[in-house]
Amino acid sequence: MQLRNRHHQAPQHSARSLLQQISQVVHNPDRERFELWVAGDLVGVLGYRIDDTDGSRVATILHTVMYDEYAGHGLATRLTGTAVAYMRDNDLRVRPVCTFTRKFLEAHPGVVPLAPV
Numbered sequence: 001m002q003l004r005n006r007h008h009q010a011p012q013h014s015a016r017s018l019l020q021q022i023s024q025v026v027h028n029p030d031r032e033r034f035e036l037w038v039a040g041d042l043v044g045v046l047g048y049r050i051d052d053t054d055g056s057r058v059a060t061i062l063h064t065v066m067y068d069e070y071a072g073h074g075l076a077t078r079l080t081g082t083a084v085a086y087m088r089d090n091d092l093r094v095r096p097v098c099t100f101t102r103k104f105l106e107a108h109p110g111v112v113p114l115a116p117v
Contacts, residue, residue, distance in 0.1 A: 019073045025082040034083040036066070036075055043070045046083045046101070050092065058115040059087045060095040080104045088112045 023038045036044035044066040048059050061083070066076050080101055087094050093115040096102040105111065 019070070019075060023075055023078065025079055027083075027086060034079055034086070036070075036079045038070065038075075043067045044075060044079050046079050046098070048083065053093075053115065056115075057090075057092050058095055059092040060115075061098045061101040063098050064100045076100060077104065084108075084112055 019038060023036060023043075026035045026037060028035055032048055032050070034046040034048075035042055036046075044064070046064045047062045049062060050057055050059050052058075064076055064080060066079075081104070084094065084101075084104070088111060092112070094101075094105070094112045095115040095117055096105055097117065105114065
């Protein structure tokens with residue numbers, strides 16, 4: 001049997017939306033990182049360090065690492081957004097050493113107070 005559909009429609013759930021639904025960001029303060037898990041597998045990490053500088057707490061975001069096969073689906077943005085929200089909610093200033101985080105904060109100005117690099 002051959003199905004004929006003159007108006008091809010994309011599947012209701014794209015790979016991006018499915019990955020967003022089954023992914024989870026977990027804060028692991030003992031290892032100073034936020035972890036991105038997909039279906040029980042660790043697929044991304046955002047590493048940071050917190051220091052006391054001039055009377056305020058500063059979170060230096062060191063790196064964001066994703067497995068290549070999970071790139072391009074918005075997962076690094078989700079990981080970074082969760083980490084930045086945590087830092088904002090805990091009154092931390094952010095020093096974005098990580099290039100991805102710096103670009104994220106440039107695209108979302110004023111989300112967190114920045115510390116000098």
